[in-house]
Amino acid sequence: MKISKTLRSLALALLAGVIALTGSAFAQSSVEDFTPITDEYLANPSDSDWPMYRRTYDLWGYSPLDQINKENVDQLQLVWARAMEPGSNEGTPLVYNGVMYIANPNDVIQAIDAVTGDLIWEYRRQLPSPDQMNMLGEHTRSIALYDDKVYHVSFDNYVIALDARTGALVWESDRGDNQYVTNSTGPIVAAGKVIAGSTCQFAPFGCYVTAHDAESGEELWRNYFIPREGEEGDETWNGLPFESRWMTGAWGSLAYDPELNMVYYGSTGVGPASETVRGSGDGSLYGTNTRFGVDVDTGEIVWRHQVHPRDNWDQECTFDMMLVDTVVSPTADDLWAVNPNVELGEERKVTVGIPCKTGVTWAFDRENGEFLWAKSTVEINMYDDIDETGTPIINEDVILREVGESVFVCPTFTGGKDWAPAAYSPLTNAFYVPLNDACADMLPFTDEPTPDDVYAVAETYHMAPGKDTVGRMDAINVETGETLWSHQRRSPNYSPVMTTGGGLVFGGGADRNFRAFDQETGEVIWQTRLASAVSGHSVSYEVDGKQYVAVLAGSALAGADFAALVPEIDFVTGANAVYVFALPDDVQ
Amino acid sequence: MKQLLRLPAVILILSLTILSLAQNPDIPREWLEDRLQLEGDRITFCLNPDALTASFDRALAQELAGVLLLEPRIHEVETWRPTPPLDYRLPLNQNQTFMLLADHCNAFINFSISPHTPEWMILTRPYYRSGFSFISTHPEVTSLQDLEPGERVGTRSQTAADISFATFIQSLDDGNRWSRAPYPDNELLLERLLDGTIRAAMIWDPALYAATDGDPESQGIRVISAGAYQPPATEFGLALRNQDAFLRTMLDEAIQYLIQDGTIESLLAQYGIRGTPAGTGR
Numbered sequence: 001m002k003i004s005k006t007l008r009s010l011a012l013a014l015l016a017g018v019i020a021l022t023g024s025a026f027a028q029s030s031v032e033d034f035t036p037i038t039d040e041y042l043a044n045p046s047d048s049d050w051p052m053y054r055r056t057y058d059l060w061g062y063s064p065l066d067q068i069n070k071e072n073v074d075q076l077q078l079v080w081a082r083a084m085e086p087g088s089n090e091g092t093p094l095v096y097n098g099v100m101y102i103a104n105p106n107d108v109i110q111a112i113d114a115v116t117g118d119l120i121w122e123y124r125r126q127l128p129s130p131d132q133m134n135m136l137g138e139h140t141r142s143i144a145l146y147d148d149k150v151y152h153v154s155f156d157n158y159v160i161a162l163d164a165r166t167g168a169l170v171w172e173s174d175r176g177d178n179q180y181v182t183n184s185t186g187p188i189v190a191a192g193k194v195i196a197g198s199t200c201q202f203a204p205f206g207c208y209v210t211a212h213d214a215e216s217g218e219e220l221w222r223n224y225f226i227p228r229e230g231e232e233g234d235e236t237w238n239g240l241p242f243e244s245r246w247m248t249g250a251w252g253s254l255a256y257d258p259e260l261n262m263v264y265y266g267s268t269g270v271g272p273a274s275e276t277v278r279g280s281g282d283g284s285l286y287g288t289n290t291r292f293g294v295d296v297d298t299g300e301i302v303w304r305h306q307v308h309p310r311d312n313w314d315q316e317c318t319f320d321m322m323l324v325d326t327v328v329s330p331t332a333d334d335l336w337a338v339n340p341n342v343e344l345g346e347e348r349k350v351t352v353g354i355p356c357k358t359g360v361t362w363a364f365d366r367e368n369g370e371f372l373w374a375k376s377t378v379e380i381n382m383y384d385d386i387d388e389t390g391t392p393i394i395n396e397d398v399i400l401r402e403v404g405e406s407v408f409v410c411p412t413f414t415g416g417k418d419w420a421p422a423a424y425s426p427l428t429n430a431f432y433v434p435l436n437d438a439c440a441d442m443l444p445f446t447d448e449p450t451p452d453d454v455y456a457v458a459e460t461y462h463m464a465p466g467k468d469t470v471g472r473m474d475a476i477n478v479e480t481g482e483t484l485w486s487h488q489r490r491s492p493n494y495s496p497v498m499t500t501g502g503g504l505v506f507g508g509g510a511d512r513n514f515r516a517f518d519q520e521t522g523e524v525i526w527q528t529r530l531a532s533a534v535s536g537h538s539v540s541y542e543v544d545g546k547q548y549v550a551v552l553a554g555s556a557l558a559g560a561d562f563a564a565l566v567p568e569i570d571f572v573t574g575a576n577a578v579y580v581f582a583l584p585d586d587v588q
Numbered sequence: 589m590k591q592l593l594r595l596p597a598v599i600l601i602l603s604l605t606i607l608s609l610a611q612n613p614d615i616p617r618e619w620l621e622d623r624l625q626l627e628g629d630r631i632t633f634c635l636n637p638d639a640l641t642a643s644f645d646r647a648l649a650q651e652l653a654g655v656l657l658l659e660p661r662i663h664e665v666e667t668w669r670p671t672p673p674l675d676y677r678l679p680l681n682q683n684q685t686f687m688l689l690a691d692h693c694n695a696f697i698n699f700s701i702s703p704h705t706p707e708w709m710i711l712t713r714p715y716y717r718s719g720f721s722f723i724s725t726h727p728e729v730t731s732l733q734d735l736e737p738g739e740r741v742g743t744r745s746q747t748a749a750d751i752s753f754a755t756f757i758q759s760l761d762d763g764n765r766w767s768r769a770p771y772p773d774n775e776l777l778l779e780r781l782l783d784g785t786i787r788a789a790m791i792w793d794p795a796l797y798a799a800t801d802g803d804p805e806s807q808g809i810r811v812i813s814a815g816a817y818q819p820p821a822t823e824f825g826l827a828l829r830n831q832d833a834f835l836r837t838m839l840d841e842a843i844q845y846l847i848q849d850g851t852i853e854s855l856l857a858q859y860g861i862r863g864t865p866a867g868t869g870r
Binding site: 129238246278456 | 746771785
């Protein structure tokens with residue numbers, strides 16, 4: 001039977017009416033008794049809450065709650081779950097005063113009752129079709145809370161502020177370059193400013209970090225990374241025209257030290273990947289793959305350190321480096337480099353972590369950027385050495401020098417380390433980091449790449465030499481650099497990590513398991529299998545005396561590149577959801 | 589002759605969409621409508637309206653559909669990111685291209701032929717090819733050999749010719765090499781040549797002749813010799829999903845027909861595209 005156009009139109013109109021009525025049935029409510037969030041609160045939040053990306057400015061990813069601990073974690077039960085929007089689901093559920101603020105893929109932000117999972121309000125940004133934007137913008141790893149607002153950087157590169165009570169749009173500020181630039185890891189609010197990096201892949205120019213006034217949305221400062229002709233560091237680009245210095249942004253985690261009033265971030269690499277295709281020769285590429293300490297009020301760069309010069313492999317040094325005040329005694333046997341001026345046993349304000357895909361751990365004094373120590377984790381062949389100043393000496397044998405000639409490189413485009421953040425525990429003075437051991441044959445294209453393949457390199461993946469596992473989690477002591485334990489398994493690990501006061505490390509993996517490890521031993525104490533890969537962050541919070549653990553699962557770039565290496569792993573993506581666990585009432 | 593192609597073309601269209609999507613890129617399934625594009629005897633081409641050759645592409649699509657006795661439909665691709673000026677480059681990544689082919693069209697016209705296509709994509713045979721020329725505005729530069737070692741030669745980055753030229757430079761002695769100055773688009777490349785930033789450049793012929801109304805010398809630009817080095821031409825065909833192999837075969841035959849009967853050569857001349865029908869040796 002053929003339905004006439006008129007009938008079809010009528011049916012569509014009726015359907016639209018039904019959808020509209022259904023939508024109106026979920027009338028938006030508002031968050032009751034919302035208490036504005038202050039600078040002081042964010043510097044020292046309640047143990048019950050998880051009010052920013054990694055809970056605290058220092059990026060620890062640590063909840064002090066200990067109701068769930070090593071003795072009882074095996075009794076965790078699912079208390080509620082809620083479906084989420086489709087798309088890459090790498091978000092973080094923020095929790096403040098019993099309300100969960102959660103960013104779904106594609107700019108859908110919700111406030112949810114953190115005890116029941118019921119929707120309170122929803123903001124849904126109108127966006128162009130996804131085939132007209134930088135698709136990396138579908139990731140929203142976090143949003144930010146401050147005063148009475150929720151802050152977000154949209155798929156189309158606007159900084160926006162929502163009313164935390166109702167979800168209503170308060171202001172938005174266009175950062176420009178909407179067709180090329182987006183943001184994936186989200187902003188932080190520091191000293192009343194919304195600080196945000198940029199996801200700049202596919203852009204025929206370099207990108208920036210911005211600061212906006214949290215109240216008005218006015219842009220206060222903007223820091224670019226790539227020098228123009230004649231500026232400091234221009235000579236390291238070997239005369240490559242400024243118009244061809246592309247893609248350097250900062251899409252990873254931002255840290256903030258309220259005492260030093262400094263914000264910390266790292267820049268990415270550059271495209272195309274091969275220095276020959278790029279045309280920059282053996283230049284070190286000033287501004288790329290660099291860690292920065294920046295005055296949050298002015299944007300002035302206080303210190304900078306390039307941790308990965310002359311990138312040929314898209315190693316992107318933009319990932320999380322935690323802020324820890326610790327005794328420094330870099331005495332582990334397997335350190336790659338130590339600054340000889342470091343006095344063993346002295347107390348330092350340190351920034352430490354694995355900022356690049358290389359998997360190299362770096363530690364700096366965060367007051368002045370002084371290099372302290374470095375060590376490798378996963379297999380790496382890009383460096384011959386790291387010298388006493390913290391400068392890598394590049395292995396000339398793995399430079400992508402000849403177009404059409406394949407080079408065996410460790411690690412890969414996808415790490416090593418990638419976006420999934422590590423977590424630090426003050427109980428052990430160690431951080432716990434998700435990693436992948438893999439290598440690749442990298443082949444700079446001999447012919448024109450397919451559209452917008454700006455890296456212009458083909459990759460064939462391999463196990464790292466001597467390995468039959470891909471995913472791992474390492475525990476590294478911040479004082480000594482010693483590796484306390486390394487949990488290694490076949491399934492890739494692109495799952496963020498959380499530590500808790502209960503002596504636990506939570507993490508997931510591409511195999512759909514959500515696990516709790518013993519911080520001290522690395523033993524897996526508990527695990528449960530979800531509907532899809534653990535794609536997003538886990539957090540912990542407390543409401544009415546009950547501790548909860550929440551985690552996002554669903555679609556992600558969850559190691560599928562390595563599927564051929566571990567064919568027995570059942571890669572499942574999709575079915576985006578937030579899962580919330582707690583102990584039975586009689587166990588608490 | 590043309591009628592011979594009709595029946596198989598209709599059959600193929602009806603059978604295409606039920607095949608496996610096993611090699612598709614990792615795109616959220618919810619984003620794909622995966623519509624059946626062929627309704628009755630219609631074929632839909634995706635076309636980039638910002639490409640330098642868009643008018644030629646539109647006319648060619650009509651001719652291809654005519655050979656297959658199908659009703660042509662053009663889906664003009666909208667992108668936020670513009671095609672570089674004076675260029676053919678499609679400002680889409682693989683996932684975006686896949687989504688367009690899954691939801692809006694059967695074939696993407698004006699696709700540069702590359703061996704590095706993703707697994708889910710297949711290409712037709714090329715229908716035309718266009719070359720690259722070395723140019724200069726300096727009377728004393730009549731050949732690349734007149735440039736100083738280390739001097740920069742402008743290119744539009746990441747064309748096949750650009751990469752080939754990089755390889756050629758690498759083959760020269762260390763002390764006798766030029767450098768490349770890769771620019772993101774041909775308009776900027778010409779601008780830098782004319783403002784004296786560079787003394788020589790390698791440029792895609794259709795861009796050179798479109799920018800100068802077919803007469804480069806009227807603007808002081810001369811084609812210079814590259815000696816023994818010949819940059820490779822770029823060839824253009826249509827892109828499809830790999831499940832559409834039968835349609836690809838039919839389009840190949842249609843392209844062959846249009847080359848042999850002189851249609852493509854006529855269209856190139858009509859729309860002022862500096863190129864030759866592919867596979868003719870001209």
